[in-house]
Amino acid sequence: MIEHKDHFHGSDLEKIEALYGIRKDEIVSFSANVNPLGISKKLRSELSEHIDVITTYPDREYTALRHAIATYCGTKEDHIIVGNGSTELIALFIQITHPAKALILGPTYSEYEREIALEGGRTTYYPLREQQDFKLQLEDFKSKLTDDLDLVVLCNPNNPTSTCISKNDMRDILDVCKEHSIYVMVDETYVEFVDDIASVSAIPLTAYYNNIIILRGTSKFFAAPGLRLGYAITGNTDLLHQINQYKNPWMINSLAEKAGEIMFSDVDYINEARDLIISERKRLYEKYNATSRFKAYAPTANFMLLKILDENESAETLFDRAIREKMMIRDCSTFPFLNDRYIRICFMSPEDNDRLFDCLTR
């Protein structure tokens, strides 16, 4: 077995190519959490027709794009800022507010802690417990929200646990945070995959609370991580002003600007992606839980966390077996609060999902 001590990000196919000698375009990535449909036919043809947009600068205000996003999300275009992926907006928000002390979920996406540390801040974790299937315990969580905190980061649905916080619970959290002057950054990168978006997304709350900023992107749901198109939503006019003052004049290029105007109104594609993920999520959750090899935690996004119950296996042996069959899974041993008993897989086409299941349960 080749030892892969490196931490492979879901998109590090180049490293895999070099280490295992498998061509990256042959690998099915169950670790990048990207919608398996790829980009829509409509986007492909309309974007090609508009290739000439790169001969001009994007609109400094991104008015048409922000209008398209506002319509898609049911919010005001004045409350939207676009950026080079949600990653850039996470960084920008933290650079502007430079929180001295932040609270994040454990385990969660690693970028928040990295950015907070780069700005000189300190991060503490609120542990999600395995015994509670990694679900947030609202009352206990609220009791940890104290005056010394400047920022709470909630990834919703959370990567890698695929658990989520309802909009009602989020409202409760915002109320307590407001009392203690704590900003809440909610990363909704995966929210478009949940069963009922309206009961989870906190976007409507931005009209009532000025201590919330929501981040979203097109990398996962619209299968466009190379486009680098993300957006943030907040109703806090001072914060909007500060971000607009601080940011570069053009955060996204004219192709991404055009693509956004097309993709957010692509209703057929949006429905097809949701139908596929919702049905595969239910099917695979039941299928994995029906074996004695894994415990699956109820997923709400387009990926699922699995605990390995078979003592003869580990995240590393399963990773190795799957990659030799050109399927890449996420070994979760590098996530704080998880270990080599956990893997994460995202939902791809039904055929690929069955092929991975056969490989992992062999």
Ligand SMILES: Cc1ncc(COP(=O)(O)O)c(C=O)c1O
């Ligand atoms: C929770 C979460 N937020 C943000 C990102 C990065 O998104 P983007 O490509 O929009 O920068 C990822 C990517 O894996 C993610 O899992």
